[in-house]
Amino acid sequence: MKARIIRLLLLFSALLIISCDKKSKDGNNSNSAKQPATTRKDNLNISxxxxLSDRIDPVKHANQGMDFYKRxxxxxxxIVKGFETHLRSKPVRQxxxxxxxxxxxxxxxxxxxxxxxxxxxxxxxxxTTKASILKISKQYNLASNEIYKLAIKNSEYIGSDIWGFFKNKVNDYCIKSNHRNILFILTDGYVYHRYSKFTEGSRSSYITPEFLKALKLNTSSFQxxxxxxxxxxxxxxxNLSDLEVIVLGVNPAKGNxxxxxxxxxxxxxxxxxMGVKQPIMKPIPADLPSNLESIIQSHINRNKIHVDR
Incomplete structure (x- = not known):
């Protein structure tokens, strides 16, 4: 009888240990779900x-609604506001x-x-501090305004070598490991620079209004x-699969x-x-910033829960 009682106590103790161990594991899983480990998607690298070609010239490309440099x-x-929101959406330690x-x-x-x-x-x-996050918008507003003001004042528009940037610099400048890499390109959509102008068969490193006009792509069968x-x-x-590209400001020439x-x-x-999975052209023609602000910020902070800090 005594031996039977001892066996029952041992069995009960074993069941109790298993039950406690399971609860402990479940508890750990629950905590992990609430506080997931940092992933590459939590780190933003925005370029x-x-x-700064003559597309920003307010005289040559005047627009009654809003000058293109102001857009x-x-x-x-x-973009900067979206980046700030991202920073406030996660713990400082991440x-x-x-x-x-x-x-x-x-x-x-x-x-x-x-x-x-x-x-x-x-x-x-x-x-990272709250003050350093608040500094971003102020710095960008002041410096970017001055950059455009100087570029327009100098009026030495030498073109924009977007093709050359993708060939020689995008990997080193715009792609970081363990980050979500987003490249915003602010351009009218035409690509031209005298030092990167060439053709290979029917392909080219550039497009201009005159070039497209010569191809006679002016009917609904252009595709x-x-x-x-x-x-x-x-x-x-x-292999630019680790880069998201968003093109803003496209301004097609009139007549076609x-x-x-x-x-x-x-x-x-x-x-x-080149491997970019889902390039975004928003919109064509260029829209007012007020109409695109929420779209830009939503893309930067997709699937984010805002936590102010």
Whole structure:
């Protein structure tokens, strides 16, 4: 009888240990669900490539609604606000986020280059404070306004080598491991620079209004014509699958109702051939920043729960 009681006690103790162990594991799983480990998607690396060609000239490309350089400034403001929201959405200990501005080629005005350096921010757990986050918008508003003012005043528009930027710099400048890499390109959609102008068969490293006009892509069958002749940009890079690209400010020339669609076709085909999975052209033609602000910020902070800090 005594032996039987001892066996029952041992069995009860074993069941109790198993039950406690299971609860402990369940509890740990529950905590893990509430506080997931940091992933690459929690780290943002945002780059903004500015096209400072004559498209920003308020005289040559006057617009009654809003000058195009002012639209750029509005887009930049929306991007920066989205970045700030991202920083406030996660604990400081997880911060590993960057935002910066680039030009290609480097502007001739050294003052513009100095201003651009002030727009490079890198946040980690060691330097992030509420004050440092609030500083971003102020710095970007002041410096970006001055950059455009100087570029317009100098009126030395040498073009924008977007093709060359993708060939030579995008990997080093815009892609960081363990980050969600987003490149915003502010441009009218035309790509031209005298040092990167060439063709390979029916492909080119550039497009201009005159170039597209010569191809006679001015009917609703433009896609068929482009596919048949293999029109498009020469591929400048490979394996950009770790980069998101969003193009803002496209401004097609007047006279061809399909010009914007042709520009879109060139860009999307080019970016996809280089490995960019879902390039975004928003919208065509260029819209007011107030209409795009929520779209830009929502894309930056998709699936984010805002936690103010």
């Amino acid at each position: 903004i490539l500015l096209d 750029d400034l509005g887009y930049i403001e929306a 911060d590993n986020d960057d935002i910066q501005v680039y030009f290609e080629p480097e502007p001739l005005n050294s003052e513009i280059n100095s201003l651009a350096k002030k727009l490079k921010f890198s946040f980690t757990k060691d330097n 068929t014509v482009m596919m048949r002749n293999d029109y498009g940009f020469v591929k400048a890079n490979d 109702p399909f010009e914007g669609d042709v520009i879109n076709e060139y860009w999307v085909k080019w970016l996809k051939e």
